[in-house]
Amino acid sequence: MTDIAIIGSGIGGVSAALTAAARNKSVLLFGERDMSRKMRRAEKVFNYPGMPEISGDELADALARQIEGMGISLTEDSITAVYDMGGKFALQGKSGGMYEAASLILAMGVVNNASLAGEEENLGMGVSYCATCDAPLYKGKTAAVIAYAPEEEAEVRFLSEVVERLFYFPVYKGREDVSFDRENVRVILEAPKEIAPRGKAVITDKGEYACDGVFVLRESVAPKNLIYGLETEGAHVKCDRMCHTSLKGVFACGDITGKPYQFAKAAGEGNVAALEAVAFLDGR
Numbered sequence: 001m002t003d004i005a006i007i008g009s010g011i012g013g014v015s016a017a018l019t020a021a022a023r024n025k026s027v028l029l030f031g032e033r034d035m036s037r038k039m040r041r042a043e044k045v046f047n048y049p050g051m052p053e054i055s056g057d058e059l060a061d062a063l064a065r066q067i068e069g070m071g072i073s074l075t076e077d078s079i080t081a082v083y084d085m086g087g088k089f090a091l092q093g094k095s096g097g098m099y100e101a102a103s104l105i106l107a108m109g110v111v112n113n114a115s116l117a118g119e120e121e122n123l124g125m126g127v128s129y130c131a132t133c134d135a136p137l138y139k140g141k142t143a144a145v146i147a148y149a150p151e152e153e154a155e156v157r158f159l160s161e162v163v164e165r166l167f168y169f170p171v172y173k174g175r176e177d178v179s180f181d182r183e184n185v186r187v188i189l190e191a192p193k194e195i196a197p198r199g200k201a202v203i204t205d206k207g208e209y210a211c212d213g214v215f216v217l218r219e220s221v222a223p224k225n226l227i228y229g230l231e232t233e234g235a236h237v238k239c240d241r242m243c244h245t246s247l248k249g250v251f252a253c254g255d256i257t258g259k260p261y262q263f264a265k266a267a268g269e270g271n272v273a274a275l276e277a278v279a280f281l282d283g284r
Contacts, residue, residue, distance in 0.1 A: 001100040002028040004277050005091055007079050008107030008220075010036040011263045012254025014063045015270025016105045016277075021070045023278045028101060029067070029074050030091075031108075035060040038109065039263070048263050059263070075099075078220065080129040082227040084247065089227075096132040102284075103277045104227075106245070106252040107270060110235050110261070111222045116146070118195035119216060120225060126199020126213050129221055131155040134213070135162045141212040144202045146192050148172055152217040153180075159215070160185050167209050169202060223256060233258070243273035251277050 004020045006013045009031020017029045034040055042056030051059065067074065077093035082104065091099040119127055128134040131145070135158065144167040145156055153170075160166050160182040168187045170178050178187050190204035199214040224232040231238040231246035236258040243251045253269035255261045 001088060001102060002026045003101065003281055004028070004103050004105060004274070005089065005099060005101035006030065006105045006107055007091075008109060008254065008256075009074060010039060010107060010109055010254055010266060011059075011063065012256075012266035012270040012273075013105070013107035014067055015267040016107060016253055016274040017067060017072050017270075018070055019271050019274035020278060021072055023274070025278055025281065027072055028099060029072055030077060030079055030093075031074060033064075033074065033076055035063050036109075045263060048267075079226070080133070080221055084227065084229070089249070092130065092133065094130050094132060096130070103249045103280055104251070105243075105270075105273045105277055106223060106226075106237055106250065106256055107254045107266075107273075108220045108223075109255045111218065111220050115222060115225070116192055116195055116216070118197065122195060122197060122199050122214075123225060126197075127195055128213065128215050129217070129225075131159050131215050131217065134215070135159055138163050138213050140164050142166070142210070143213050143215065144199075144209060144211040145169065145215045145217060146171060146202065148218045150174065150178075151219075153178065155215070155217055156180060156185060157182070167202065167211060169204070223252075242276050243269055244276060249277075249280055 003025040005028045006016050007030045017027050020027050039056045039060045044053050077095045079091050080094050081092040083090040089101050089104050139162050142165040143163045146169045148171050166185045169192050190206045194203040195214050202209045223237045237252040237256050239245045239252045245252050251273040253273040254266035
């Protein structure tokens with residue numbers, strides 16, 4: 001079992017990972033190999049101390065080299081659910097993998113897509129965030145996928161091999177060009193508005209599509225849906241100045257804790273969150 005699991009490979013998550021590793025704690029860092037899309041899109045970063053006018057790409061590359069030099073491995077599996085097992089946390093990956101950690105740091109930024117009507121109420125009861133995990137439940141049945149990124153098209157190909165029929169609702173740029181060479185996949189270019197009770201239909205701005213279950217696939221899961229009992233304020237995790245959340249052993253840092261959305265603020269909070277996680281583990 002890992003000492004500290006960190007969800008998010010932006011500057012907050014990397015800062016937390018570096019501090020935790022320096023304090024001789026084992027670290028499991030989840031995120032993208034490119035570190036952070038937000039960071040990569042920054043043409044210049046002017047207010048990061050010691051690195052005047054560094055580009056986002058340069059900063060991300062420097063972070064990647066730094067964690068590699070510290071021997072910290074980065075796992076690209078996306079975490080879709082976290083379970084408090086009493087003394088440890090079980091993390092469910094999008095790939096179907098399961099991981100265990102004694103403490104947890106949330107650093108996955110802000111999830112911009114608001115939940116659909118009926119999504120949260122039916123989570124685990126007809127609505128799923130993980131195709132790999134729950135596809136077998138719909139073998140020979142009809143499923144629907146609401147996807148917020150082109151990368152999710154791979155999940156559709158996998159699901160189409162399991163289910164009898166699949167409705168695909170792409171909610172991203174370029175969706176007009178989406179097509180599949182699978183006869184059982186139908187692409188619906190309509191905006192999903194609601195999920196019926198127990199995932200029995202997707203209701204759009206133009207119609208209703210009956211199904212046996214719905215997969216909602218985003219780049220990351222909203223924090224209040226990720227782990228039961230976590231207190232949130234809108235899209236942000238509620239935490240104190242020492243990065244403690246409402247759950248014992250769970251800490252948060254970076255954009256997920258609220259404004260300002262700044263790299264310098266995220267790095268500082270990552271350091272604090274890691275030190276508090278270390279203190280929690282040592283005190284336990």
